[in-house]
Amino acid sequence: MDDSTTVKTLKQSVVSFRDARDWKKFHTPKDLAASISIEANELLELFQWKTPQEAQALLDDSTKMQEIRDEIADIVIYCLSASDSMEFDLSEAVAAKLQKNEEKYPVEKAKGNSKKYTEL
Ligand SMILES: [Mg+2]
Structure with a gap:
């Protein structure tokens, strides 16, 4: 597997x-x-x-x-x-949450740092 x-x-x-x-x-x-x-x-x-x-x-x-x-x-x-x-649907839930995370952590603000989205 x-x-x-x-x-x-x-x-x-x-x-x-x-x-x-x-x-x-x-x-x-x-x-x-x-x-x-x-x-x-x-x-x-x-x-x-x-x-x-x-x-x-x-x-x-x-x-x-x-x-x-x-x-x-x-x-x-x-x-x-x-x-x-x-x-x-767990797959749908994971995909939807990843999309939310994309919005909370845009690459241009989040790349290379570990700050919480509220701190970006
Ligand atoms: Mg155990």
């Missing part, structure tokens, strides 16, 4: 996994929002207390890199489940 697998295919796999276990009843908007946050924090925990150099070095550690990939995948899995439970 590579990044060319469509969001639709991934979403179908997530829904099949969830429904085979009769877990849809647990996937409320509140619990999905909490789960996305919990998984994001599991990702953050892998970097906790590391210096910037130590954090960068994790990317060269295959065991740690697998853990990082797993946590990012968990986040995406819950996002896909949320888009199903809350009945919206």
